[in-house]
Amino acid sequence: xxxxxxxxxxxxxxxxxxxxxxxxxxxxxxxxxxxxxxxxxxxxxxxxxxxxxxxxxxxxxxxxxxxxxxxxxxxxxxxxxxxxxxxxxxxxxxxxxxxxxxxxxxxxxxxxxxx
Amino acid sequence: xxxxxxxxxxxxxxxxxxxxxxxxxxxxxxxxxxxxxxxxxxxxxxxxxxxxxxxxxxxxxxxxxxxxxxxxxxxxxxxxxxxxxxxxxxxxxxxxxxxxxxxxxxxxxxxxxxxxxx
Numbered sequence: 001x002x003x004x005x006x007x008x009x010x011x012x013x014x015x016x017x018x019x020x021x022x023x024x025x026x027x028x029x030x031x032x033x034x035x036x037x038x039x040x041x042x043x044x045x046x047x048x049x050x051x052x053x054x055x056x057x058x059x060x061x062x063x064x065x066x067x068x069x070x071x072x073x074x075x076x077x078x079x080x081x082x083x084x085x086x087x088x089x090x091x092x093x094x095x096x097x098x099x100x101x102x103x104x105x106x107x108x109x110x111x112x113x114x115x
Numbered sequence: 116x117x118x119x120x121x122x123x124x125x126x127x128x129x130x131x132x133x134x135x136x137x138x139x140x141x142x143x144x145x146x147x148x149x150x151x152x153x154x155x156x157x158x159x160x161x162x163x164x165x166x167x168x169x170x171x172x173x174x175x176x177x178x179x180x181x182x183x184x185x186x187x188x189x190x191x192x193x194x195x196x197x198x199x200x201x202x203x204x205x206x207x208x209x210x211x212x213x214x215x216x217x218x219x220x221x222x223x224x225x226x227x228x229x230x231x232x233x
Contacts, residue, residue: 043205043224107157
């Protein structure tokens, strides 16, 4: 079984300040982990992914995330928020059930960026 | 351009009137999936398909049907829609993710279909 918990449903930051979106997971296997972003009225777009290579993963638009197995966490960070970062962010864990992959989505974190 | 195309993007219908939401991808992906997105619940998987003629239930399959007759298409069928199926629906595709394989499981999403059932 696997699950993912996004610890904050809403996060508000000022433009130019750091962003931290928190994600904890559980998995019976060595998981792959993803962050997706959803802008209003759009589909989800991949930000970054962890697939058992480097634990610090860099993604698009200056985002990065660190896989910490001991803490079962995969928090998303960005040093300086931009207005265009306002969106909903989903943490996703991928693992195996037999031969098929199973993706489990978190409930999402809405990021608000203020001037 | 690589993309997943869903139609219709918006639909208002009435209880019991059968409808189909189409999904097509041009990336030769084996894996396709349908999700519904509801406030506070994130995305929940309805059905998925590992390849042509291979489909399986996700977490919330009740009230839905799918078919995968061609690799590129994966329509979602609501035989008798009910108001609790009012939601935002997403189709997604990927190369899949096999143990020992090189795929990453990255999903490519359509732009969504907002369905309202009255």
